[in-house]
Amino acid sequence: MGNHTYKGVLNFEFKKPTGASPGFSLKEEEVPEKSSGGVENPCHLCAPLGAVVFFAGFEGGITILHGSQGCSTYVRRYLISHFREPVDVASSNFIEASTIFGGKDNVQRAIGNVIRQYTPKVIGIATTCLVETMGEDIYGIVKEMEARYPEVLLIPVSTPGFLYNHREGFQLAQSALLRVLATRGNTDIGPHHKTDTDAAGIPFGNNVDPLREPLKGAKVPSVLLFPNFASPADLRWYKRVGEFFDISLKVVGDYSQTLDSGPWLIYRGLASGGTAQETIATLFRADAVIGIGSLPLKEPSPAEILQRYTHIPAVNLPVPIGLGYTDLFMKHLSSLSGHPIPSVVREERARLQDAYVDAHKYVATLPCAVVGDEDLVLSLASFLLEIGARPVFCASGGKTGYLRDGMLRLQAQWGDRWPQNFEPVILSGTDFQHVEELIKRLGVRLILGSSKAYTMARTLGIPLVRCGFPIHDRFGASQILHVGYEGTYNLLRLVVNALIEQEQETNPVGYTYY
């Protein structure tokens, strides 16, 4: 550890540039009529869905969506189609009277009934558009319930679908967990008191030690990782990497088992696994924190919140896809742990380097489009650049600026290695109708994106490599590994084979060697 002096969260990606760097250009599409005129075939979903996924990552974790029944059912159905696993989500079941008299009773009954049925340890209570429009005080309502159920961690989170998408809702829930822990009396974070109030109006609360020093010396540190909206396979990879550096790396909100479990034979509602109670209780004792793909929202990212409370080394890293971003991730763990990057990791890396060489001619200068969550799109674009393809078009339903700023930084890092005359088009807050128009205009020949891009890919006759969320039309979404050297190799294989397959199928000769 030694010399780390962290003055604040090291924001790898989202430091706002003061304007486009001279010498570089990114085409940013302005779509005025879209912003005022609605959406055709959306690229994003709503915030409560993200909260549901996050809370599913806790031992005994479940979500109540505060609103009408439809929201929870739709979210469940959508997630079940992706994960092929039970995703029980409760609802406070608003009815007409609740919209007039308030939904406090409904929330209280919902919490009681969920506890009776599921004996949960963590309940996320996420708001829907309806109650946000009414202006329900979810924090106040839940506060009153805390005393009644001391054995359950109740985490209210405001997730209006009209403000945030699913990726952002996932992050808001991560931050909400830390806020609740910091303001609850029973969190093991020391005796100091602080009563600042942050932007969201929640008091910083008791039991926060603002003076805590990072651990020094050879002691094995414990590292917290707040993941991106990752696949269960990705989460398992994050956890395994910790072992390589002999550190205790905990994924906070670990749904790698709860949303990808074995047979139950008896229906219990909640799968075993998930971030354990002990981990939650000691979150503020961690030695370092890493946020993956955290977006610049009004609410600070989980790494920022922990850093503000405990002054531990905190960093927000891009999703580790491709050599560059995975190297960054590995180097950071190496520096935190004081261990060199082990040979097993170097071997994986070497195999990926070799694969880059073997694959380069299949993909060289290939115009690609990437569509999805902002953080995923940035990392996929970075990977495509590394293999010599051209991510000519990067699009997301999100619009926090993460993608645009990340691409600018990427361009700056590449410097004169950046392909000549290459000006990727960045489109934020978009929909598939517009994406389709641009894909046609830009002559894209391969699309990386979720299943929702299929309709468009089919119309245009362009191969689609499915990644991210949701994967509704293929089997085994949970097993898709995107991250690390192995994940990158996996994506490379999918990309190259998609191209070969299309070439082979349409080639009149029918070559048998490629």
Added chain:
Amino acid sequence: MMPNIPDILEERRSQVVYSTDDASQGMAIPTCDKPSVAGSVSQRACVFCGSRVVLYPIADAIHIVHGPIGCAGFTWDIRGALSSGPELHRKSFSTNLEELDIIFGAEKKLHTLATRLISTYKPQAVFIYATCIIGLIGDDVDRVCRILEKEHGIPVIPVHSEGFKGVKKDGYRAACMALLSLMERSWGSVQKERDGASSEEKDDPSCNSSEALSPSPSSRQEPSINLLGEFNLAGEGWLIKSYYERLGIRVVSMLTGDGRVADIRRAPEAALNLVQCSGSMVYLAKKMEEQWGIPWQQVSFFGVDEMARAIYGVAEFFRESHPELLDSARALVREELSSLLPRLEKIKPALEGKKVAIYVGGGFKAWSLVRILRDFGMRTVVAGSQTGSKEDYEELRRICEKDTVLVDDSNPLELGRFIKEKQVDLLIGGVKERPVAYKMGIGFCDHNHERKIPLAGFIGVYNFAFELYQSITSPVWDWVRREL
């Protein structure tokens, strides 16, 4: 009672009946038509969902979801309702309301979007669904619709489907009203004339007089029907239609499978309405009877007996004017059965005696499934629905064994409990029920929106049996229980 399985919630006990013999305690059928209990993890959806699924198959209309993004995103291309032509229904249009829209209202945004979409896609009609928050922010959707209708000369119909205003059934009703309003544009409204509102109808630009028809007695004598509540999932509607057409019966309109606005507007021409999927369309049938004197029959296209009955019923109805129909109907059924039954016999032995749990959306579906399963020699040991009516549960009680569990508005934990208690071999439901079955290591059949193989009609009986057979006889149920 069962280790590790929590008791059924107190507030839900009256919605679960273990023995229909227990009439003395007033427990013969589950109580129903109640809002879901908060925190019960109901499988139900919302009013919007009800409206959306009923109107969804209308393929030459555009469906605009007025609300924040979720409602539209989750229902994009959600049903396998096939179209023989345009596929506008498979697109997802949303006003994508954001914070400022909610503060300042979004009528203008709705108008802008609808105007753009109408000029791009040239639809025959527009349905505008009002979701939860529209009910709160008070956008006057009706007014926007009237304006759009005047500007573009096509029907622009508001569908009031605010999610919190009830359950899925209320959404069906809202959809039926939208369909009715389409028909009234061509046929006028007996009701409204009675109420003295006919003058307004004349101003309706989409109701030009050349198109407006009046029920003509001659068209009514010709054997013609509408299929209400047939959504053409996996092409089932085409199959059913072909049976009637083989008999020389004209199918005027399918509501709403492979739906076209013009066909729907023509629906009151038909002499008879067949209503399948009672939950969604009985209301419309009653209204059409009231308005234009069209009688209706409740039918099911699932199962040999039911399908045959649905054909004979129509032949019977037209017997006076067309006595030959009955013979043709018999010939058709005989022909279909001669190819179906031998194939069915081959797989039936594997199904006989197996225990099935049914949990579906409407009660009608539940009891029509119980009947088919009985034909296969299978036992229904659990039968439930999200929104069954008292009549549906009475019928279930009548046709099920007396120790069959009957349940209204169930949830995953309860279903898991019933499956264990009753040693169920296979669950029939939709996507949300699937993981309950699979996690418990039993078979499953999707009898919902996502099916891609027709389960209706005569061939559907075989397909259904074969799907049950494939799941029940799979070796995976053995492997899933094997210890290392």
